[in-house]
Amino acid sequence: METFFSFVNENQDKYVEKLREIVGIRSVSSSANYRPDTIRMGEWLIAELERLGASTKRVEPGTQELEGATVPLPPVVLATYGTDPSKKTVLIYGHYDVQPALLSDGWTHDPFTLTEDEKGRLLGRGASDDKGPVLGWLCTIEAFQKTGLDLPVNIKFCFEGMEESGSVGLDKVIIREASDYFKDVDCVCISDNYWLGTSKPCLTYGLRGVSYFQLSVKGPAKDLHSGVFGGTVHEPMTDLVHLMTRLVDVNGKILIPGIMDQVAELTDQEKQIYKDISFDIQDLRGSLGSETEIYDSAEDLLMHRWRYPSLSLHGIEGAFYSPGEKTVIPANPIGKFSIRTVPNMDSDKVTELVCDYVKSEFKKLGSKNTVDVWCGHAGRPWVSSPNHWNFVAAAKAVETVFGCKPDLTREGGSIPVTLTFEEALHKNVLLLPMGASDDGAHSINEKVDRRNFVEGIKLYGAYFYELAKVAEE
Numbered sequence: 001m002e003t004f005f006s007f008v009n010e011n012q013d014k015y016v017e018k019l020r021e022i023v024g025i026r027s028v029s030s031s032a033n034y035r036p037d038t039i040r041m042g043e044w045l046i047a048e049l050e051r052l053g054a055s056t057k058r059v060e061p062g063t064q065e066l067e068g069a070t071v072p073l074p075p076v077v078l079a080t081y082g083t084d085p086s087k088k089t090v091l092i093y094g095h096y097d098v099q100p101a102l103l104s105d106g107w108t109h110d111p112f113t114l115t116e117d118e119k120g121r122l123l124g125r126g127a128s129d130d131k132g133p134v135l136g137w138l139c140t141i142e143a144f145q146k147t148g149l150d151l152p153v154n155i156k157f158c159f160e161g162m163e164e165s166g167s168v169g170l171d172k173v174i175i176r177e178a179s180d181y182f183k184d185v186d187c188v189c190i191s192d193n194y195w196l197g198t199s200k201p202c203l204t205y206g207l208r209g210v211s212y213f214q215l216s217v218k219g220p221a222k223d224l225h226s227g228v229f230g231g232t233v234h235e236p237m238t239d240l241v242h243l244m245t246r247l248v249d250v251n252g253k254i255l256i257p258g259i260m261d262q263v264a265e266l267t268d269q270e271k272q273i274y275k276d277i278s279f280d281i282q283d284l285r286g287s288l289g290s291e292t293e294i295y296d297s298a299e300d301l302l303m304h305r306w307r308y309p310s311l312s313l314h315g316i317e318g319a320f321y322s323p324g325e326k327t328v329i330p331a332n333p334i335g336k337f338s339i340r341t342v343p344n345m346d347s348d349k350v351t352e353l354v355c356d357y358v359k360s361e362f363k364k365l366g367s368k369n370t371v372d373v374w375c376g377h378a379g380r381p382w383v384s385s386p387n388h389w390n391f392v393a394a395a396k397a398v399e400t401v402f403g404c405k406p407d408l409t410r411e412g413g414s415i416p417v418t419l420t421f422e423e424a425l426h427k428n429v430l431l432l433p434m435g436a437s438d439d440g441a442h443s444i445n446e447k448v449d450r451r452n453f454v455e456g457i458k459l460y461g462a463y464f465y466e467l468a469k470v471a472e473e
């Protein structure tokens with residue numbers, strides 16, 4: 001693979017320029033304003049795939065109600081590159097939408113202008129999650145073409161534009177295409193998570209699920225002057241803050257009865273796995289930018305990231321949050337929180353427990369306001385076995401490119417479609433991340449290191465090569 005590796009090294013600036021182009025497309029799936037940009041990002045991928053000679057299929061998953069309007073869902077981009085029956089076929093999934101980002105959140109540069117700093121960090125929204133990894137696959141194909149090397153596998157692509165917003169519409173497409181577009185697929189690979197630390201690659205065999213909730217408290221018909229009305233009305237924000245503090249304590253303990261009862265028991269064998277993983281708490285502190293972790297031991301920290309649920313409070317819509325000192329009583333604040341779910345939690349049961357609990361806690365307040373709570377989207381957790389030939393091929397590729405054995409990890413984040421692929425296609429799914437633990441996905445100053453981006457492209461190429469060689473058991 002030396003020719004391929006040298007070519008990737010020599011052309012890395014071109015790849016970075018392409019990343020700059022797509023980071024500039026504001027494909028924020030949660031925003032109606034940015035929906036045209038999100039669709040444009042899907043179209044960019046279609047054009048690029050066709051330029052590379054892939055055949056594409058644009059699937060329109062339908063429409064959605066968003067911010068009071070009916071808007072089209074971004075396209076699911078399917079593509080086929082190679083149809084040689086003597087080769088294995090790998091299905092590559094990725095997402096081209098991103099989390100919201102504002103300069104005023106604290107970014108040091110415009111989040112949609114890729115900026116490289118002196119450490120070789122490529123900063124920009126989506127650089128690591130998931131535009132860098134998605135682009136990496138296309139660069140890999142181009143590098144095979146330009147070096148005249150035969151691509152040793154057939155590839156099917158499935159790129160979506162709604163991952164950060166519950167993958168609306170995608171499950172239906174996968175289930176429908178399982179016996180059609182995806183019928184020849186032998187294995188699946190997803191590059192959309194992160195290494196355990198900053199220097200050693202990993203292969204990932206588990207994800208937490210996520211159930212996202214909104215909690216609305218309504219009172220007066222409109223926002224009020226707190227001098228005129230304060231002390232005379234039940235204030236929705238006061239009720240909401242009370243309720244939100246009843247969900248989780250300061251040590252991360254979920255206070256909703258019944259949630260922890262569903263969690264799979266920790267076995268001795270599983271405990272041993274955590275003992276054997278080398279996880280540097282300094283790496284975690286580096287990513288946190290603080291020393292505020294809850295647990296002292298690496299095992300506890302990893303278990304609470306990977307195999308126990310967590311509940312996070314995200315924000316309050318409709319509340320005053322700007323600089324300055326506005327004296328307002330918000331009429332209808334909406335609290336946002338999510339629960340990361342793990343085996344054997346059931347999403348419907350989680351929703352039932354959360355809604356019943358919130359309503360019973362609200363009753364205790366004796367407020368005349370009204371409460372509403374609902375689950376916006378839910379994705380299931382996933383755990384697989386890292387012994388499949390798909391993982392064996394990827395482990396060999398890591399050794400070729402990085403000269404070390406990969407960590408075997410689970411992931412605290414969620415990619416709900418992983419389980420859908422596994423169940424609908426009955427094929428092994430591998431998570432092969434490109435980014436490092438300190439990439440700051442979803443945060444300010446998200447980045448992918450130039451090294452990870454370039455070596456990641458090499459890793460993808462080596463993975464294709466090893467896939468072709470590995471025996472299917």
Ligand SMILES: C[C@H](N)C(=O)N[C@@H](Cc1c[nH]cn1)C(=O)O
Pocket residue numbers: 129130163164165166192193210212412413414415441
């Ligand atoms: C791990 C992956 N890159 C990711 O960030 N997934 C999101 C999925 C999601 C669900 N609701 C909103 N986003 C995540 O884990 O938050």
Ligand SMILES: [Zn+2]
Pocket residue numbers: 099129164441442
């Ligand atoms: Zn994400």
Ligand SMILES: [Zn+2]
Pocket residue numbers: 095129130163192
């Ligand atoms: Zn992602």
